[in-house]
Amino acid sequence: MSRALPACCLSLFLLASCTQRDEPLVLTYGTLTETPRPIAEFRLTDQTGAAFSRTNLLGQWTLLFSGFTHCPDICPLTLGIIRNAEDKLETPGHHRVVFVSVDSERDTPALLQEYLGWFDPDWVGLSGTRAALNPLLDSLELGYVRVPLGSEGDYTMDHSTAVVLIDPEARLVGYWKAPLDAERLAADLATLPAP
Template identity: 40%
Template sequence: MTAATRSLLLILGLFGLGLVISGAYVLSRGPERAAGAAAIGAPFDLATTQGARFSDAGLKGEPHLVFFGYTHCPDVCPTTLAQISSAFAALGKDAKIGALFVTVDPERDTPEALRDYLSSFDPRIVGLTGTDGEIRAAARAFRAYYRKNPPDASGGYAMDHTGVVYLMDREGRFIGALNLERPAADVAKELSAYL
């Protein structure tokens, strides 16, 4: 392959990436959504740690954050949940906002394990689980990725997963990815605009 061919392929690849990014931007624009494009946060139906059903209809009425992870996650999940908890604390205990922590590891994350894990974080964070099919459907609804890694010598395993925190408005529409890598007061100020 010549240098000119490699350069052309690189340019075409960057152009394609630009189309994907601009398409994701259009999907996040609510009413301006491209005709025929599926919404992020499309219909899903999962179970809470208390056994109640929670669907996309439950997102309506107050803003929600949605995050996919698992309880055996070594760093990203506990850090993200702590950041969400800090932002919620900065908003105040009476702020009408919720967060959903959707497990991508229902094999280990039983309702009891999920409930116990989330007891260390803000009580407005609701744990959701379901069958493999229900979790896959929810992940598709949010364009989230996850994959179980091969087990190690002890039989344990890790999960690769999307680290995006989805911000949904009070109508259940996707606003954008929430940046938690800043002071909790700044995150709370952004969230307060949707309350």
């Protein structure tokens, strides 16, 4: 003899069923972490001058890449490949792109806004002091270092080249290593479930 669930229990059962994924996340070309890793609390500034924190990562898949606007090759190449991969999607992806500048001296919000406009003005650009950047980048295991060039005070930045995947619960769940391929990245982005 079966018994009907009370309305309150049925609601909880349906909510639990809807929030659990039927299938595990699979990346064909990227690499999944063994377990999702929560991202540390941080507070940076986006390209419009607004505050951006860990809370802003909740509710949506995020592709995050760190670099700097004065980069002569890796950064524009990587961002171009991400843009190309997005163009290859048949339907809009369930993700957003975030570019985190590791060059706090030169990359102002206005410069980030201009720079990202060359790729996609809807992408998010973040900047902040070294102390503000480190909690986020350390929790993503993305390194960077300032490299002096000559005696005029000029410098460049060496930085990680991986594109990381952050899930809608603000956890690091995967990454793609260089060299990136737009077709392969698009194939993986197409498999991301709706948040």
